Amino acid sequence: MTERPKLKRVVLKLSGEALAGDVGYGIDTNIIDSISHQIKEIVDLGAQVSIVVGGGNIWRGAVASNQGMDRASADYMGMLATVMNALALQDMLEKYEVDTRVQTAIEMQQVAEPYIRRRAIRHLEKGRVVIFSGGTGNPFFSTDTTAALRAAEIEASVILLAKGKVDAVYDSDPLKNENATRYDHLNYLDILNNSLGVMDSTAASLCMDNSIPIIVFGLSQEGNIKKAIMGEKIGTYID
Numbered sequence: 001m002t003e004r005p006k007l008k009r010v011v012l013k014l015s016g017e018a019l020a021g022d023v024g025y026g027i028d029t030n031i032i033d034s035i036s037h038q039i040k041e042i043v044d045l046g047a048q049v050s051i052v053v054g055g056g057n058i059w060r061g062a063v064a065s066n067q068g069m070d071r072a073s074a075d076y077m078g079m080l081a082t083v084m085n086a087l088a089l090q091d092m093l094e095k096y097e098v099d100t101r102v103q104t105a106i107e108m109q110q111v112a113e114p115y116i117r118r119r120a121i122r123h124l125e126k127g128r129v130v131i132f133s134g135g136t137g138n139p140f141f142s143t144d145t146t147a148a149l150r151a152a153e154i155e156a157s158v159i160l161l162a163k164g165k166v167d168a169v170y171d172s173d174p175l176k177n178e179n180a181t182r183y184d185h186l187n188y189l190d191i192l193n194n195s196l197g198v199m200d201s202t203a204a205s206l207c208m209d210n211s212i213p214i215i216v217f218g219l220s221q222e223g224n225i226k227k228a229i230m231g232e233k234i235g236t237y238i239d
Contacts, residue, residue: 013144038224047229075140169236170196186238214239
């Protein structure tokens, strides 16, 4: 009997840092290959997969604005960085014969479709992976907020918040504090009130208002994406 996913339609949030691997910048093709292999695995099981990519491996708008650049200009540059990551991920997914569409919040017809909610849902219903890039199309909003917004718009079952260096939510940075406490379950107010660094307050509030659960887990172990959609206990569950 074929396995069926417990979570049918998901938004996978990939940070730019996760795509950079150990180098810390640029695109690590081995990481993209691993992610693409895992996505093919869950698409073959019947999951409807959309992806929101960050751009921090190429450009960090917040850092640039702190160094004197106009915040709106810095954020628009960050949105363009997410498109570069989306195209790299699409290319690798198609090598695995996964039908993929990139949609951008900022229109650029030569490389991707514009974001249209009904078209995105139709792609998902046809078994295509949809990669949402360009953030929300507006400065001052993070790609975490993009993930929450797109999840609400396409009526996703969950946001899979994939991390590159940690495997769950902790009360402090586990890379710096070996005694950090790991959380298996949290609620939205824990995220909003305790500054746990999972996502920004705008994104967390959107998830809370629309009752969208979040699973925070690590990408470093192959097969974790499948475990998440199959309902296995993994990382930290937030609702």
